[in-house]
Amino acid sequence: MEAGEEKSKKAGGECFYEVFEEEIHQVIVGNRLFKFGERVAIGASGGKDSSVLAYVLSELNRRHSYGLDLFLLSIDEGITGYRDDSLETVKRNEVQYGLPLQIVSYKDLYGWTMDEIVKMIGLKNNCTFCGVFRRQVRSKFLHSIPSLSKFLQNRLFCFMILCLVEFLKALDRGAALLKVDKLVTGHNADDIAETVVLNILRGDIARLSRCTSITTGEDGPIPRCKPFKYTYEKEIVMYAYFKKLDYFSTECIYSPNAYRGFACEFINDLERLRPRAILDIIKSGEDFRIATTTKMPEQGTCERCGYISSQKWCKACVLLEGLNRGLPKMGIGRPRGNVNGDYKDIKARSTAKTIESKQCGSLDF
Incomplete structure (x- = not known):
């Protein structure tokens, strides 16, 4: 059995x-x-x-x-x-x-x-x-x-x-x-x-x-x-x-x-x-279908590493910049506009030279 x-x-x-x-x-x-x-x-x-x-x-x-x-x-x-x-x-x-x-x-x-x-x-x-x-x-x-x-x-x-x-x-x-x-x-x-x-x-x-x-x-x-x-x-x-x-x-x-x-x-x-x-x-x-009148974000490339991004720098580069500068929350929960409703990425502009000069990393095989 x-x-x-x-x-x-x-x-x-x-x-x-x-x-x-x-x-x-x-x-x-x-x-x-x-x-x-x-x-x-x-x-x-x-x-x-x-x-x-x-x-x-x-x-x-x-x-x-x-x-x-x-x-x-x-x-x-x-x-x-x-x-x-x-x-x-x-x-x-x-x-x-x-x-x-x-x-x-x-x-x-x-x-x-x-x-x-x-x-x-x-x-x-x-x-x-x-x-x-x-x-x-x-x-x-x-x-x-x-x-x-x-x-x-x-x-x-x-x-x-x-x-x-x-x-x-x-x-x-x-x-x-x-x-x-x-x-x-x-x-x-x-x-x-x-x-x-x-x-x-x-x-x-x-x-x-x-x-x-x-x-x-x-x-x-x-x-x-x-x-x-x-x-x-x-x-x-x-x-x-x-x-x-x-x-x-x-x-x-x-x-x-x-x-x-x-x-x-x-x-x-x-x-x-x-x-x-x-x-x-x-x-x-x-x-689900997106209405033809809906404006979708345009895709470009990150100026720092070349990765696909709808912003000047991709999110990974923004996060890494924050970590490397001791500001780990940089780019997280950032307001999308100022009090007047106009978005101005002051921090990004002020640190552009720093960001562009840094490397994400490399790996040799």
Whole structure:
């Protein structure tokens, strides 16, 4: 009886694996996420999403002959007791999945670790720095010219950026070495639904119009793909658990109060009442349209580092300038206008020479 139950359980698990993997395959094929022979970087944090993504993508690549050149790309933010442990998981994944690994650190690129930043500014705004830096390194490390992702245009709110996504500074040698065609991330349906809610709450129509796209940055140097767009987080957890995949499950020690957490709780409450709530929110986000009369911010490039920006300097350069000058809150929560309603960036002009003379950082391979 026990043997029969075990066999039945195994058969059920095999069916789940097959359905899970086939759904991801259909998403990849149906949305034409990849082309044969492309070099693809998998954003790897060691967590369940990226670990499952790396495993499934390597399996599908072999099974369906995608012809992709896959490798893992990890970021070391310098968070003692968190990132150092998770990177050990990524290093094991490198061996387990047979995928080469490249690690880039905040310290080498920006001269600061997250521990040092938190020591300087406290816990209140640390996710702002981490979110901005991680997204930029992911784009810049993979290509030496500006990517499409722009930095925050509106006032920065504490903890509104999840450490997902996005990574740091432009690296000519790294770009020449890697020659990346695409970046894939483990963002799942829950993550995307949370982002839709966040963009609605902060009135960010620019991000709302593109946050549900399965591929972004197609007209830029490095398109970003989300094969798990329609995959529930609970499905990923089940897959990782029953497949006995090696992943790191500890939460970032600096993120418990992140604003995104409130959106997550809200969506979880909705899901209890309506199981399809997550996919419904994504569908609603896809159906949003920006009126033709709405004036969208114009994208340019940062005068200091060349990264995409709607301002004179990108947010990373502004934040770094504040850190380096001992003013870590520079650029965070700055009023958008003076008492007369006219915006005058006095500090930016007065420190223009200082900003332009500083370097974001560099890294040799």
